[in-house]
Structure formats: structure tokens, C-alpha cells
Amino acid sequence: MKAHLALFGLLAVALVFAASANAASRPRVLAIHFSLEINPVTQDYVNHQLDRAQKDHYDAAVILLDTPGGLSSSMEAIYKKELASKIPVIVYIAPKGGAAASAGVFVSEAADVLAMAPDTNIGSSTPIDQSGGNLGSDLRRKVINHFAAKLRALAADHGRNAAWADKAVRKASNLTEKQALRINVIDVLAPDLPTLLNRIDGRVTIPNHYRLHTANAQITYVGPSFFTRFLNVLIDPNLITLLFLAGIAGIAYEVFHPGVVLPGALGGVALVTALFGFSVLPISWAGLALLILGIALLVIDAHVTSHGALTVSGLIAFVIGALMLFRNAPSPYHANAWLVVSIAIVLGSAWLFAMTKAVQVRRSPVSVGPQTIVGEIGEFRGDGQVFVRGELWRAKAPEGLALKRGQKVRVDNVEPGLVLDVEPLEPAEQATVS
Numbered sequence: 499m500k501a502h503l504a505l506f507g508l509l510a511v512a513l514v515f516a517a518s519a520n521a522a523s524r525p526r527v528l529a530i531h532f533s534l535e536i537n538p539v540t541q542d543y544v545n546h547q548l549d550r551a552q553k554d555h556y557d558a559a560v561i562l563l564d565t566p567g568g569l570s571s572s573m574e575a576i577y578k579k580e581l582a583s584k585i586p587v588i589v590y591i592a593p594k595g596g597a598a599a600s601a602g603v604f605v606s607e608a609a610d611v612l613a614m615a616p617d618t619n620i621g622s623s624t625p626i627d628q629s630g631g632n633l634g635s636d637l638r639r640k641v642i643n644h645f646a647a648k649l650r651a652l653a654a655d656h657g658r659n660a661a662w663a664d665k666a667v668r669k670a671s672n673l674t675e676k677q678a679l680r681i682n683v684i685d686v687l688a689p690d691l692p693t694l695l696n697r698i699d700g701r702v703t704i705p706n707h708y709r710l711h712t713a714n715a716q717i718t719y720v721g722p723s724f725f726t727r728f729l730n731v732l733i734d735p736n737l738i739t740l741l742f743l744a745g746i747a748g749i750a751y752e753v754f755h756p757g758v759v760l761p762g763a764l765g766g767v768a769l770v771t772a773l774f775g776f777s778v779l780p781i782s783w784a785g786l787a788l789l790i791l792g793i794a795l796l797v798i799d800a801h802v803t804s805h806g807a808l809t810v811s812g813l814i815a816f817v818i819g820a821l822m823l824f825r826n827a828p829s830p831y832h833a834n835a836w837l838v839v840s841i842a843i844v845l846g847s848a849w850l851f852a853m854t855k856a857v858q859v860r861r862s863p864v865s866v867g868p869q870t871i872v873g874e875i876g877e878f879r880g881d882g883q884v885f886v887r888g889e890l891w892r893a894k895a896p897e898g899l900a901l902k903r904g905q906k907v908r909v910d911n912v913e914p915g916l917v918l919d920v921e922p923l924e925p926a927e928q929a930t931v932s
Contacts, residue, residue: 536568567600745769788819
């Protein structure tokens with residue numbers, strides 16, 4: 499019996515060691531989810547994960563790509579990191595329905611292996627301006643020639659169709675996964691990542707000549723952290739514009755109403771957050787100057803008489819500045835025109851209401867002195883005193899009437915010595931004032 503137990507123990511230990519050895523021998527792949535726009539925030543995320551894959555000695559890194567594109571500067575930083583990687587980098591356009599559009603095509607073509615999932619597409623890399631339209635003729639020619647040459651070089655160096663790469667930039671050509679495979683734009687089709695890794699096992703990449711060891715790989719999936727997604731939200735141009743206005747408004751309120759604290763604190767937070775967005779996205783300094791000028795004119799008009807001229811000028815400067823602010827950034831990184839106009843209408847309406855009330859106050863007769871209390875309703879507090887408008891006054895009732903404590907009275911007159919003549923609002927007892 500003891501011999502049997504010992505034998506089973508040895509077998510169990512052997513199985514554990516075998517499983518450990520098998521796990522250690524399996525290749526390791528880092529799968530990086532990337533389903534956001536290409537910008538400085540997401541660029542840092544992807545490049546950090548590629549560095550991690552290399553540092554931790556993964557056998558390969560896979561970028562699971564689904565992007566509408568983004569900023570060319572961030573795009574170049576990502577594909578340069580791919581080209582410099584010491585381990586194979588695979589781009590897999592997935593999941594079903596995903597796409598590698600615009601700047602995403604450059605990230606794709608820089609990969610050692612480029613694959614697509616079913617029902618995906620790739621292409622449409624023609625550069626556009628900040629409003630989504632065509633560039634001017636001379637600038638358009640320069641920019642298109644520049645990016646067409648870059649994409650041709652990436653495709654040719656990796657043994658793929660350079661002619662189509664040129665069309666993707668010049669004519670915004672776009673392909674389905676089957677079309678892309680047929681004309682050698684991509685390297686392989688696969689329904690899922692494990693299948694892809696098994697299919698490319700043993701392949702030698704171009705131009706780095708990596709021999710891939712990816713069969714039955716142990717896959718570690720990573721995605722953008724909450725902080726990365728939060729920062730990605732903060733660089734929305736519409737949100738940046740709103741935060742900038744909120745910051746200016748909060749600080750201005752604190753300046754004109756010192757001691758309130760909360761508006762100034764929240765305004766400071768909003769302004770610093772907006773400045774973060776300005777530091778990430780390429781902005782037009784002329785647009786920023788116009789935006790600040792517009793706000794300044796609105797504030798000045800609240801303190802001088804311009805009959806609305808400064809307000810109108812300020813709103814015009816605000817609208818033009820907000821629309822120009824992100825003119826150096828491509829779509830979708832520009833402020834929504836309808837949002838900007840809506841903010842201007844709200845600001846204009848608020849200023850019109852405030853100015854109307856100010857004019858009414860200026861034109862109304864000045865009322866000062868104790869006579870302004872006549873007609874007010876108060877409360878009799880006893881000992882010949884009434885409480886009116888938050889103050890205690892000496893008072894007397896009509897002769898022969900006795901007022902009860904807590905009884906409501908109306909002020910009829912103010913006699914010399916600041917004594918109020920009051921009349922009860924309800925019947926009082928026949929007596930003298932107590």
C-alpha cells in the first residue's frame with residue numbers, strides 16, 4: 499500500500515513538472531487593444547506597451563487595431579516605435595466590423611505581419627484639413643506627395659503592395675479584408691487571434707527576418723487604463739473649449755466677489771485641465787488670442803457704456819476664435835461649429851438680460867432713508883417694538899388698540915425720532931400699546 503502511494507506521489511510530481519516545463523516552453527504574446535483615435539494620449543499608451551513587450555521578453559506583440567485615424571505626429575511616433583522594435587510586431591485589424599482608417603493605415607503597414615479579421619476594412623488615408631474638407635491646391639500637393647511616399651515606403655519594405663498604398667493616400671482607396679489579401683495589401687486573414695498566431699508560426703518576416711514562434715502562444719491581453727481613457731476624453735476640442743470658458747468665468751467671479759472661494763477653485767481646476775488639452779492638441783495661437791479678446795470685451799462691456807457694441811464685438815471674436823482654435827488639428831479634432839454658436843447665443847442672451855436689468859436700475863428713482871420702510875409688513879415683538887425687514891424698530895399702534903406679541907402689522911408712517919406708526923392686519927383689542 500505504501501509503495502502504491504509513493505508511486506502515485508511520484509507521478510503527481512512528474513505531471514506538475516511536465517506542466518510547468520510545457521508552460522515555460524510556450525511562446526508568450528502581448529496583445530494590445532487599441533480601439534481609440536490616434537493622438538498623444540493613445541500614442542503613449544501603445545508605445546509604453548510595445549516597450550513592455552520588449553523589456554519582458556515576449557516572443558511577439560500584437561496590436562488589435564480598430565481606429566478612425568488621428569494626428570499625423572502621433573501616427574509617426576507609433577509606427578517609428580514599431581520599426582525600431584527588437585521583437586516582431588503584428589497588427590491585427592479586429593474585431594469584426596473594425597477598421598484601420600486614415601492614420602491607422604500607416605500603423606498597419608509598419609507591422610512585421612499585417613492581418614485582418616472578417617468584415618473589416620483598411621484605407622482612406624487622404625490628408626484633410628481641420629473641417630474635414632480638402633486642403634488648398636498647393637498645400638494639398640505637398641502634403642499628399644509627402645504621405646504617399648511614406649506609405650509606399652512602408653508597404654514596399656514589408657513586401658506588400660506599394661501601388662495600392664499610393665492610391666490609399668491620393669484617391670482614398672479602401673478595401674475589404676478579402677480584397678486586401680487578394681492584392682497583397684495584407685499578409686493573412688484569421689477569424690480570431692489564436693488562429694492567427696497558429697497560422698503565422700514559422701513565418702520569416704520582411705525586412706527584419708524574424709522567425710515567428712507563435713503557435714499555441716500564451717496570450718496576455720492589455721487595454722487602455724481608466725486614466726488613459728479619461729485623458730483621451732479630456733482632449734475633446736468641444737470639452738476643452740467649455741472647460742476654458744468655465745475656468746475663466748470661475749476665476750472672474752472670484753475676482754469680483756472675493757471670499758466665495760468655490761467658483762475660483764473650480765475655475766482654476768477647469769482652466770488647468772483646458773491648458774492640458776491645449777498642450778496635447780496643436781492649436782492656433784491667433785484663435786486663442788481671439789477667444790480671450792472676446793471674453794475680455796464681454797467683461798469690459800459690463801463696466802462701461804457702449805450700448806452693446808462691445809458685447810457684439812466680443813461675441814464675434816469669441817466665435818471666430820473658437821472655430822480657429824484647433825485649425826491646425828485634423829478632423830475629428832476641431833470644435834463643433836453649432837456648439838460654438840450655441841455658446842455665443844447663450845452668452846449674448848445672458849449679457850442682454852444683465853444689461854437690461856442694469857439699465858432699469860439706473861433709471862429707477864433712488865429710494866433711501868427710513869421712509870422706504872413705509873408699507874412694509876412686520877411683526878409685533880412686545881415692549882413697544884416691531885420687527886421689520888430684519889430690524890427692530892420702536893412703534894406705536896393707533897390710540898386705544900392693544901397689539902399681541904407675534905401679531906402682523908403694517909407700517910403706515912415714520913414719525914420724528916424714528917418711531918413707526920403701525921396698524922394691525924387683523925382686529926386688535928381695545929387698549930393701549932403694551
